[in-house]
Amino acid sequence: xxxxxxxxxxxxxxxxxxxxxxxxxxxxxxxxxxxxxxxxxxxxxxxxxxxxxxxxxxxxxxxxxxxxxxxxxxxxxxxxxxxxxxxxxxxxxxxxxxxxxxxxxxxxxxxxxxxxxxxxxxxxx
Numbered sequence: 001x002x003x004x005x006x007x008x009x010x011x012x013x014x015x016x017x018x019x020x021x022x023x024x025x026x027x028x029x030x031x032x033x034x035x036x037x038x039x040x041x042x043x044x045x046x047x048x049x050x051x052x053x054x055x056x057x058x059x060x061x062x063x064x065x066x067x068x069x070x071x072x073x074x075x076x077x078x079x080x081x082x083x084x085x086x087x088x089x090x091x092x093x094x095x096x097x098x099x100x101x102x103x104x105x106x107x108x109x110x111x112x113x114x115x116x117x118x119x120x121x122x123x124x125x
Contacts, residue, residue: 058105059121060098066117067095073109073118082109 060082062073067089073096074082085097096118105122 057101057123058103059101059123060103060109061119061121062096062098063117063119064089064095064097065091066115067093068115069093069095070114071096072112072114076108076112078106078108079103 062082064085068091069084071084074080074084079100079102081098081100081103082096083099084094086094089095105120107120110116110118110120
């Protein structure tokens, strides 16, 4: 099983906040990991982070009335869990639909949506 790089990065940023590092989102990736290195003293700490990231499950909600069937979310979903629906919305478009429960919550679909009509939710087991 592989871990989404975006999801793993989010978990590492969470650990950075817990360890007291300020503004990890504004660091370059190299500077961020140099600042985080003292907090992750052993390789097993990284393994723990990775196992934590594997437990995260996501779910998306697409506002069908605002979707214009551009297909960006379908194209960028790493697990291909989004497809165009069969019924059209009030504007005459066939909106995207979430098709499965294997979502990791990586947020790529929401990031590329030009209409900002996708919400991502994450659950941790």
